Amino acid sequence: MASIRMRNLVKHYGSFPVIPGLDLDIADHEFVVLVGPSGCGKSTLLRVLAGLESINSGDLFIGDVRVNDVQAAKRDIAMVFQDYALYPHMTVRQNMAFALEMRGMKKPEIDERVASAAAMLDIESFLDRRPKALSGGQRQRVAMGRAIVRDPKVFLFDEPLSNLDAKLRAQVRAEIKALSQKLRTTMVFVTHDQIEAMTMADRIVVMKAGVIQQVGTPEEVYERPENMFVAGFIGSPAMNFLPVTIDGETLRLKDGTSFSATGLFAADALARASRGDACLGVRPEHLMVSPDKPSALDIEVSLVEPLGSDTLVHFQLGGVACIGRVSPDLRPRPGDRLPLLPAAGKAHLFDQTTGEAFR
Amino acid sequence: MTDLASNDRWFSRLNTLLLILAGIIVITPTAWMVLSSFKQSFEVTAYPPTLFFSPTLDNYRSLSDTTPFPQYALNSMIVTVGSTSLGLLLGAPAAFVASWTRITWPAVVTLVARMAPGTLFLLPWYLMFRQFDMIGSYWALILTHAVITMPIVIWVLLPFFDNIPRSVYEAAQVDGCSPFRIFYRIALPLVSSGLAVSAILAFVFSWNYFLFSLVLSNSDTKTLIAASFNFIGEGSTNWGGLMAAATLIALPPLILATIVQRWLISGLTLGAVKG
Structure with missing residues (x-):
């Protein structure tokens, strides 16, 4: 578990400033949703947090550690990708165990953790199947299971519901919310869907062109939008x-x-x-x-x-x-x-x- | 509806006809070679060619009696397996890195080297290997044949690596993998069919490559394809012996291709089409 601090964080793609300078604090155990239209920099910010993109300037802290130059592998974060990014050649069990193997964990402990996460997500019956033999919803659960087994400091979600149909999306949305309350781990969730943001977040961060427009609880951004962009973006x-x-x-x-x-x-x-x-x-x-x-x-x-x-x-x-x-x-x-x-x-x-x- | 059905029938017939024609073009020289290897020398060049004849194994017998054929075969196998392995060892990581970094110009350089005529390399290589006293060594042949095999491996594998979603690599990064581990734990298993295809193609190209062995080998390391040149004399050519040698030389790639043909075709198509 850990808090996240970003101080004057700047990210450029070439000469284009995707994030021109951002300050944000995310508290320990908090479920924060980054929301905004396509190209607003929310996914880039998540990738910066994950260590998949470097920062041009500014400071990023996970817990008390400045992680600007720390590799993704060493940040102790878990990420659920939009397309789930499961390893196609591995079974569900192997997918979930992989990160633990990379850490050099002993097999009995790996088995115990995988079994526990599988039970939590109700995926025990297909632990020995490969991802291609699973439905979209099942793959989504496996992707979450792969993140859960690691017991990371921070969970990152990059639009993980966007490939699901409307009914399944509502169901998984509720499951993620329940999971966040159960695990009590810091979670950062990226979406362009303001309904997902409103229903899941402890706090919503509304972004536009790499700039934070408003940070607040769902009620705050809905009832007291700070500007016309937030007012127009939140609510349907x-x-x-x-x-x-x-x-x-x-x-x-x-x-x-x-x-x-x-x-x-x-x-x-x-x-x-x-x-x-x-x-x-x-x-x-x-x-x-x-x-x-x-x-x-x-x-x-x-x-x-x-x-x-x-x-x-x-x-x-x-x-x-x-x-x-x-x-x-x-x-x-x-x-x-x-x-x-x-x-x-x-x-x-x-x-x-x-x-x-x-x- | 009737017109469409009629069109489909005609296209189907045309397709069959073209396939038969292609089959004839491909199979005729091979059949000629195999049949000639069982003919007496004078029958091979007879005109008109004879389709019905008394088959003889004389050419095969003379091959084993007059040449150290097993030694040549062993040389070919050592050079081909060695250069294919070296091509895979260097080409697979190179293709992975080119795909990962999206920097493909080094791969283009290897392709240009592959497309350049072999004679271009011969003199510098001859001088270089002579300097290191490597003329006639297996290593000289393996290293030079890697110029044939490595570009094949790179260019066959590149689209396979490109087909792996980037997020899979990133998931592995987040899971704690170093780039090297991502390569051998994630990427390599996912391109296994590409590896098989590139290995087979590299094997066939190296096995059949004639020029480098002709110049850089000696009597102990000569490969089959270069040794078969011995059957062509200045005054006369032993066509029967040459055909028998060619048949035996063609066997390993043919057997290999037959065994893995389905894999070969699906692998080539999979790599070429982005999903």
Whole structure:
């Protein structure tokens, strides 16, 4: 078990700065998810942690040891790869035992550890099969088993669920979460799927272009996004962004529609934004159908997506395409008009120039 | 639908025809060689050639009576096995490193050396080996034949190594393997069919290589293929003896190729196609 510290960590590919300078602390036993769009540097950061990529400058500590120049083999970390990277010529048992053999561990202890990990992951019945004789889900478990037997200081996961179908992904997601609570080892998990990030993480690190946008618990990044990127990336469907002009307690959309901002925002966001242009952010699930409120915005439904548990309605507001999440009992149809209003305290205001949230 | 079925039938017939034609082109000289080895010398060059004749083992008998044939065969085996082993020993790690580092120009250099005419190397090698008093030694032949075998091993194995997902190597790194251990514990077992294919091809090319042995061997180390040259005289050629020698020389590669033909074909295809 170990904490991880990164200080002004820089990674270049040629002259291209993939990570221009990053500071991050991951506590012992913590499950941290690195999330961001493709090319944001999250996998590179994981590979840097694993020792598969060198650092151009900065410091990386695992526990109290500065590991900048320590080889992957000597970092005492285990990694689960996106394609599982099982050794095709070895049986499941041999795959799991391999790292222990490399450490020079005695066979009885290897057998004991493999048996214990296999029991934990319910893979005992195919220990003598080769990877090609396993399904995707089984391979995924073996890859985790190979990591578990080593009892490493840190577990690294590089998008390990991306090759599984939706049903299996949800199941394995829950299993990894349960495993993390059982093993209580520091875990760093990379994904581009914000649902994986939200459901599994103790803390989420949202990245864009090699720069950390926000670090926080799933609730924090969802409820209090620090900027428009985080607000737009976390949550599905994405947050609606509407350019507005603030005039005291009134917000005016680009098409001239005005509505009261009183009570829409948490804390004193409106006071900080002062007068002038800003960007209003409202999540689809926070747009409430409010027929009894005279200040509700009258919108015309252009498209309906029934999801079963709820229904998504598409509409234009202030010249911007927006989405609202409403009850399926409402049975809206294209062309219907709905009175919508952001839920009290759930809307966000962002600086239109910097994208930073007003708090 | 009918047109398509008709087209398929025609393509199938054309395919069969072309295969038969290719078979005839490949098999005719071999059949000629084998049949001639059982003919009397005057029958070999008779025109028109005779298909029906009284077979005789005279050519094979004269081969063992007039030449130290077993010694030549042993020489060929020593040189071929030695140069194939050396080719594998140097070529397999070279291909692995070229694939790992994605630096392939050294492999291209070996290929250029392989494609260059052998006569290009002869004089410098002759002078060099004479300097070290190695003319006529097995080592001179093994080392020079490695120029034939090593590029084959490298170029056959390169796509096999390229086909191994990089993450498998990285998993081994994280599991505590040094690059050398990754090579022999992970990469080599995964390219075993490529190793077999490259070994067979290297064996065949070395076995059949004529020029270096002709110049760098002596009467004690002459290989079969160079020794067969003795049957060609200035005034006359012992065609029957030559055909018998050629038949025996062709046997080991033929037997080898027949035994492993399925492996050979699937191995070559596997290596060539990225999965």
